[in-house]
Amino acid sequence: MTGRLVLVAGPSGVGKDSLLDGAKEALAGDSGYLFLRRYITRPAEAGGEDHNEISETAFEERRAAGDFPLWWDAHGLRYGLPDFSGELMAGRTVIANVSRGVIGDARRKFGAVTAIHVTAPADKLRQRLLERGRETEAEIERRLARAAAPGPGGSGVIEFSNEGPLDAEIERFTAIIRGEGGLP
Numbered sequence: 001m002t003g004r005l006v007l008v009a010g011p012s013g014v015g016k017d018s019l020l021d022g023a024k025e026a027l028a029g030d031s032g033y034l035f036l037r038r039y040i041t042r043p044a045e046a047g048g049e050d051h052n053e054i055s056e057t058a059f060e061e062r063r064a065a066g067d068f069p070l071w072w073d074a075h076g077l078r079y080g081l082p083d084f085s086g087e088l089m090a091g092r093t094v095i096a097n098v099s100r101g102v103i104g105d106a107r108r109k110f111g112a113v114t115a116i117h118v119t120a121p122a123d124k125l126r127q128r129l130l131e132r133g134r135e136t137e138a139e140i141e142r143r144l145a146r147a148a149a150p151g152p153g154g155s156g157v158i159e160f161s162n163e164g165p166l167d168a169e170i171e172r173f174t175a176i177i178r179g180e181g182g183l184p
């Protein structure tokens, strides 16, 4: 039996990590779900998500060796997902935060993919990034300029507007990951 790949995408500051953290907590103890820890060329102490810090050199070596089934560059950083083929083969649901730009590639490589496109109004994005405080104001402006990048096109994309209170949004998001109400 093969599992399911759930990819979560959307502009910086929209709340992907917050939703994923909440869902991970709600699903803790259920071995059917794996939330991937990304490799990023960002210092671990930068705050925010818990990622595997990797140097530029090591990233390029591993990327060239084919170690990252999906990888991308954004915001002056490099991002890669660890291999999850064994998890899918074991029938687990694998969930990851990715760039909007890799969903097409993921579909070509893995076939059926559940893409969740998280959105929020531009004024909320700005406010959230400023409040989060991980980046400088100049970096935040560059992130906001990228917010209008195209979403993941194609069929099977679930549009998720993250505008309500976070607790309620996490509940709604977790239900989607559980496949309640049917998944494309």
Ligand SMILES: Nc1ncnc2c1ncn2[C@@H]1O[C@H](COP(=O)(O)OP(=O)(O)OP(=O)(O)O)[C@@H](O)[C@H]1O
Residues within 6 Å of the ligand: 010, 011, 012, 013, 014, 015, 016, 017, 018, 019, 048, 128, 129, 131, 132, 162, 163, 164, 165, 166, 169
């Ligand atoms: N529904 C919500 N209501 C209010 N604040 C929220 C909501 N969702 C997320 N936030 C806040 O917005 C900020 C950005 O959220 P988060 O870091 O999860 O975004 P992100 O999409 O993962 O961004 P990035 O792609 O830059 O990592 C955080 O400070 C978080 O607490």
Ligand SMILES: O=P(O)(O)OC[C@H]1O[C@H](OP(=O)(O)O)[C@H](O)[C@@H]1O
Residues within 6 Å of the ligand: 009, 010, 011, 012, 013, 016, 074, 075, 077, 079, 097, 098, 099, 100, 101, 146, 149
């Ligand atoms: O704009 P696009 O390409 O969709 O997203 C690019 C990247 O931006 C965010 O990075 P971070 O988590 O803030 O470092 C997302 O997590 C994604 O990896």
